[in-house]
Amino acid sequence: MITSDEWLEIRRVLDQALELSPADRPAFVERLCADRDGLRDQVEALMAAYEEDEDFLETPAYQLEGVGSWLGGHQPGSLVGRRIGAYELKEEIGWGGMSTVYLAERADGHFEQRVALKLLKHTSGGDVLLKRFRAERQILASLKHPNIASLVDGGASEDGTLYLVMEYVEGVPIDVYCDTHNLTIKERLQLFAAVCSAVHYAHQNLIVHRDLKPANILVTGEGVPKLLDFGIAKLLAPDLYAQPFNPTVTLLRPMTPNYASPEQIKGGLITTASDIYSLGVLLYELLTGHLPFGTARLPHEVLRAVCEDDPPLPSATIGRVVQKRSGSETITLTPRLVSLTRGGQPEKLQRSLSGDLDNIVLKAMSRPPERRYASAQQLAQDIERHLDGLPVLARENTLWYRTRRFVRRNKIVVAAGCLIGLSLVGGIVATSREAAIAQAAQARAERRFNDVRQLANSLMFEIYAGIDKLPGATPTKKLLVTKALTYLDNLSQEAENDLSLQASLATAYQRVGDIQGNIYNQNLGDTAGALRSHKRAQAIWQKIVAARPGDTQVKANLAASYLAVGDLQKWTGDRSAAAKSYIKAQQLQEELLQINPADIEALKGKKQSYSRLGDTLFDNGNGDRKGAQINYSKSLMIAEALAKKNPQDRQSQRDLMICYSDTADAESDQSRAEVNYRKALKIAEKLSSTNSLDATARRDLWFSHIKLGDFLLKKDSSASQNHYLQALKIARFLAASDPKNEQARTDLAYTYQGLGDVELTTKNRKSAGAFYLLALPIRQTAVQADPNNQYNRKKLQELYKRLSDSGTKFTPLPTKS
Template sequence: MSEKRQQINDLFSSALEQSPGEREAFLRQACGDDQSLYAEVESLLLHYDDSFLEESPASEIPSFPGHAMVGKQIGAYRIIRECGHGGMAVVYLAERADREYRKRVAVKMVKPGAGKDDILRRFRNERQTLAALDHPNIVKLLDGGSTEEGLPYLVMEYVEGIPVDQYCDSHKLSVPKRLQLFRTICEALHYAHQKLVIHRDLKPSNILITNDGIPRLMDFGIAKLLNPECFQTELVTLSDRRPMTPQYASPEQVRGEPVTPATDIYSLGVLLYYLLTGRRPYGAAGLSRFELERLVCEVDPEKPSTKVQKVDEVDSAASKGKPSTSPEVLSQARDTSPEGLRRILRGDLDMIVMMALRKEPKQRYASAKAFANDIERHLSGLPVKARRPTTLYRGSKFLRRHHESVAAALIALMLMAGVSTWEARRISRQASSRNAATFRARPSVAILGFKDLSTRPETAWLSTALSEMLTTELAAGEQLRTVPGETVARTKIDLHLPDTDSLASDTLARVRQNL
């Protein structure tokens, strides 16, 4: 590929990541005085087949200046300025007009001229969706109505924040902190699923993080309500329109099949992949509709630990306007080194992400809650559900969780074995010198076993393991005759000795006489 074509593809990919309203300004700044480069990328953007991914007849909506609404009153609120806009709707920052009290809100309304029935239906159903949701991590609906022209609007709480990916990188959050933030997002989505709402458009720009580090899930514009009683207006399904965002779409969305909560699980997997690696599972630069469908539906992405080692294809000297995505830059944004990041991702996190990205919906996590729980198990050092529960894997996880206590137990065991061996040899030498001709028997030592005072089931095996290790160590020099703990236990049973007095002097004397 020529350097010029690589530069065009790089800028095209970067422009797609901008909101539609910001693409032109971004492109002009990135291209500078190179008008031919600007024209090439602009042509790609104009012909980019977004319609198959976004159920939007937005191209038929005439453009209008955002400042036209500034100062006007919508319901009880006066418009201050435009916050952002998409193909069909625009969001304004507003404040109460009656000045009874000061409160800033976000007012979302259909663009003037967007009076098509399907757009109005979708907007009203978004309003009904938000009305059914009341969660601290989901933006709240405060009010709603229709303008004098009959266009619906909704009033939401105003969230001051930045997209989750920008927040994580700007604060250089480590992988564990990113995972904790991601768990909160999963919990909010699980709540929506319990209310029979599927978001269908999860991506960083729809998840804002406040200055306090609180994630807020927003933009339910293409959400699907599974409960017919919640529909404010009847939905009309158009077979040739599939609402989604390309880079975060699930295989069933791309194929136009029915969506379920598993659809959002896939998008969560893409989001986690991006937060961990700084790259999406599939690139979108220059891809046609059919190429993207094939990748999403047929090709498994690279594991995060593999992906993060590579210099992304958009990271080249010819790229303008896009920050480097080299392993060094990515790892620094995650407060570690390239090798450290690869080591963190390899294993559990690889398997967790890949399980969420499985092609078949039934093979993904059963719920967003299950996804969050597996993340929590990983953070707690417990075996995760995404991996096979082999004995070796479970044992290694146990040792990592309790490495301090296990190390202390082994040190104590070694000390006990050393002292016991020294004492046994001392006794043996004394006995040999006193009566070497008549006494040839080795001194004996009985292993009484260890009592687990933690009462934790997962540590019960330590008692037996330590006893066996001590028995082996004492018997190694052949200076002692060791009596295994099983023999001691059987003797106590045969003598009907109570377990509560197992260390009493009388009990020990009777055990010694009968061994």
């Protein structure tokens, strides 16, 4: 990463070099950068790009001459007509350094579909690019939002070429759409607010786009904006981009300089605030027709301006007359032309931008990230306040300002009041009092927003995203829980009437609850604490649903909350309450599917509800087997459909694996049960082999071997033992990688116990006892650490019986009197 001092030095040398003739520049740079290879490489890279194409700052880095050849040659349309997976390439519609995008059509005869298919180029030294392409697939698969182009499919072709299949968006860049449709300022703001919604959703899913610009936001013929190109997005997880591009090639940082934030240009830390800055630039352009620093033509002037200058007021920019390139044409932007495409005259447009909109744009574009809006949602809310005639956060909160906004909002009322002088005086007094109350409320709101941002950065971005599936992360998660609960408990005292903040709190409580005791993932073994956290989240979501009954996303969040609470109720022994929670989740998911039958997330949630209710009814073979079979079958039908629709999606395949295993558990036909267990194992082996760092995938493979070991115990003890031994390798690795991960430790105990069962079945009581004794301290420690966990208590009692059956002496835990 380039430091501020290094950047200043680069800029100083570049400025001086560009003042010279091209022939004199190399010797000058060599002389100034003697014995400083890094500085020389930075300056030469910038200088070479400028000399080869004076408009290079308008060109994405990966399309620059030289850089493009480094990333792989490009032959337009060379693959048209080729079949990739189920799709035939019809037309090349875009290309970049790491990929080419084609318009493609489904060619397998199942149904007609037009898509955008992105192919990864074959490159030398492409490990970083390969990792980034896979990251793009992961990113796109996690995003389900009406204003984000969705992922349809993905995989590898027969020759190993990776590809993504995405929703094909027939539209035009947002700035072109606004101008060709002559949208008013109000209409542009409403369209921009929808873009903010998509960006905020991405941020909530731990993703920063990093290249927001008109070309990456297309608007359809129906006026729906679609956010594209997450190819350079940064998933907020330290392991994903731990190896940055060579810092000596500044232009390879994924960004478009005119829309990039100062920290992106300097090579600093990229956060959600970087996208807020880019949104500010986009809003500036939509409102004025001009880029903030558009008059600077030299590359070093643009870079310097972004990093060191404040942009001019948008309202002051209306008077500019500039030449602007549009494709192969050059047009002259005059105040009249800009105003006509916005439905007015220059003076009127200038007045409409002056004040609130000036301040909103400049707040979003503040050079220090901490001075920008805390979120894209907060930016959109400020725009809504402006449209509603309410005070905005970006404006100094003076009494005179609030009074003027009140008058604009209530012209008729104020005019009538002016006729009654005494009433007017009383009204002013009342308004002043309300203003003071509003000022205090806004101060509290700003404090809360700052606290939420601090919490979000710490909990969701800085720590959790990078440790969720990594072995050895449990101590960090424990620290995270302690820190997060302190924030949350403080915030909850002031959040009662703020639904937006309440939603943030509920999400954070859910995340904390998962870390404390998510029984299906790595956890701290604190089921009681996890249940408290999830019930807090549930209560908040219930309140928000009551206030916003038509908000489908909030209903989906409440359904997920019921699932999480049901899991913990089941694990702590309250199976009746767990069943009720799962049924409530099902009811909410049914409501969502009635509203939108194509809601994939609701369908996945419904599948989970059936599966979890089946677990509860089955009760490890001691409960309602028939009821369990019915629910498992329904869950499996959904899982098979989802996996078939998207065979490259890891989560869909994992869900199918779990459903096969669940169905086998409750199956009375032993041959069918074995078939399903082996199907589950096959999927687990594939998922684990394709990502060796995914602790969850390794644990799934352990689980599948254990299931077959249990199943074959009385049928084929030798085969059973082989599966337990395979499971033991995995369990030892996971437990050693993360000694404080309670799930990994209890998995190890389960494996020892299974190997003991094999020895006991073959009448080798001494060997059986040895394995049982290995499991004993783990089981006892788990019960002592989490006495509310009924599953652990039950397993300890089973182990005591096995020890007795094998004739092994042991010391049980003391019973409480």
